Amino acid sequence: MTSVDSKFAELDELLKKKTIRSREDPRDKSSAEKKITSGLKTIPVLPEIKDESDEKTLTTFWRNLRSFYRSAQGGGIKGSQLFPALLSDYRDMMHVRYDYPVWVPDEAGLAENDAAVLSLTELLNNALKTFAPSAQDAKILKDNIGRLELIVRESIDARAASVVFTDVMWPALQKLETQLKIKGQDGKTFSEDIQKLKSQLPQSGQLLHFSHESPYWLLSAAIRVQFHRSYQKVKEDTVVLRNKLDELLRIENQKTPAANAPETLKGSYGYGASFINFDKFSNVIPESSSEMMMPQRLTRIEKIVTILRNIDSYFKYDSVAVIAENLSGSIAGNWSDLLAHSSILIADKRIISSEAQNAFEMHMKSMSEWLSAFRIARLEVEGKYIPDIHDAYFSNFDWRAFTEDEMALCPPVLLITPVEELIMHNLTEFSRLLASHKPIKTIVIKSDAEIIHSAKSMAQDYFSFPQELGALAVSHRNAYVFQSTTIHPKGLYEGYMKGISGFSPALFYILSPRDESGRNTYVWAGAALESRAFPEFTYDQRRGVQWGSRFNVEKNPQTDQDWPIYELSFITKRDQKSVINVPFSFADFASQDVFFAEHFFDVPPQYWSDDLVLFADYLKMEPTEAYSKIPFVWMVDQQNMLHKVATTHFLVLYGQERLDFWHFIQEFGGINSYHVDRAVEKARQMLLEEKTKEIAGLNEAHNTEIEQVKQSTAREAMEKLSAILLELDSLEVKPAVKISAAVAVTEPVTQKTAEPQAPEAVEEEEPVSTEPWLDTIRCTSCNECINVNPNLFKYNGSKQAYIADAKSGTYAQLVKAAEKCPAKCIHPGIPLNADEEGLDDLIKRAAAFN
Ligand code: SF4
Known part of the structure; x- marks a missing residue:
């Protein structure tokens, strides 16, 4: 069984078992298409924790672990044996559908395909859509499109970074047909569909494999497309102008x-x-x-016609590339193959920035000559050339006088250099280059080796911060800065397209690992992005005057979080499934790299305790709290068993530094911005103060009103009650159990009195409520009345008191509650129970509240 056959078998098995799983990055729409067909058959398993260690062994182990944390001595893991748990799906990339290989057009392909960069998946899907739009069309072919991709991937894996598309695709289609061996009518239909697919696929172009060189190949494609588009346009315009000038000269000649x-x-x-x-x-x-043309004009037109006629010599190259000499070994082939149609100058690494500036001046001299001829030609054709104005203007014409569109026409000047060279030997010159505002486009590829170099410097120099080239370039304010990784070829291509033309100097700072230590470089680069080890951002000063409008950090995962958080599913030994949220931190990224291996310690399950804290959580702890804890990350072994792997203090410091840089990037993008948060808090405080003042004013007015009402009501009530009491006293009448208003007052009088009272005297009395009542609307919910008798007083739905049942309490409680009520809203009325003790005194006390 060949390797491809065995992959088919695995793939079929996986498809049968429907183990297709996906991890979708919410910010990256393209990743929604990346269905991950994991080569692993099970989800991670949590080991059973057996408490077998005696106290002494446990103490010794933890003492050693704490010593490891501080000293980085005594640890070490083997990358091949342990893998970050959150990346377990990516251990076998052959089964993962991702954006590589990617198709890019060559010269011929530019004319036949609008799209400039397409993943193999997109390319095949687009072609299928053209001749098999419905689900049932070309069904067998569609069902086996993943298989076809696998054959293509297999066949380009061992080749160079770039291969001719048809050299790989046509044999792959043939191989698919042979592998499937479909017979009968289905076989015939399948063969026809293969031919249709073939006719819809590009007939030229290249397939780029994911490699360290991918950023260069994509740059080359971007330049080719840019140049093709601008050159076609300028050539057409030039032919029109030149014909008109030729006609002018012919007419002149006839005179x-x-x-x-x-x-x-x-x-x-x-x-x-x-x-x-x-x-x-x-x-x-x-x-x-007609009059003859002035000799100066004739000479001028003849001169510009000659220049326009020679357009091809001015636009001979797609770009002018100045490349550091020590970069030659970093690509498999030649720069002239990679940057075909470019003028290439290999320069001494120590003077590369000044070499680029010299090349730029020379190139711009040539472009100024051509563009001034082009502009003069236009003026002459329109009859608008005024020697008194234009002679002087064009004699001093240089690149600074170009329009944005004219600059975009010019093949760019590229400076390609390694990051360490630039930082160590050329930083001042590079800074001068950016400050000069010359639109030189610098391409710096950072590899894993440079990340390790930074880590080594940090380790040696316990605690030097890495120099961030992207951030340094941003500080110049005028440059287009694009910091990205090579895992998103389309994003990379678009970033190039935005920055490659135009007036701004540009820095393309791209992370692209090499496949040197056997690590999975695609996963490594993706993890660098996820873990904030190398965040992506764009700074484009053309996007706005306000500083914040120039930044875009949206390509990073979960931009509002410190670390992106993903679900980690696992099963326990007892087959119970569980899911936990796990942040993907810098330590998770570092755990893949052999350089950091000694900073990890695999803690056996019997020693797991609450003192092992997730790395991301550990970073948030106060030193006093973190003192007794040890940070760890989740990893899986070859059997998919989960491990808690402790880290060192060095990684904690490194993680804090990366987090600090991430916060810096976040603030650039307006996320968790200190100033925004402060402004929001200030606005909130102002609003709160305003409302507090408003409420205080309302309360004051309300209290004044209450006081006024209370005083006048009390006075009136007192007067009335006194009058009633005096009258009752004289009649020796006991209070009624329940009396309603004026009628209740008058009835006993009529019963007990032999002589009728003067009706006018009764009619003159204002009706007084002698029932207890509570002005609920004024209640301040202070609980005082409820505390006196919770059956007598209760709260309504708005937590304001009312008299629930007057019979459930005594008159004494009513009076007591009225006296305690701060809102003075309880009115005891007159006693319901005439036999209650101490009524005389209570009635007098109640008078103030009735
Ligand atoms: S004592 Fe007065 S203010 Fe307090 S809860 Fe009772 S009714 Fe409301």
């Missing part, structure tokens, strides 16, 4: 006496000349009545 000479006429009539007597004809042709 000369020599134009009417017999020999000149004879020469211009060709075959017809044998029928004409040119001596006589010359005599009868009138001399031109």
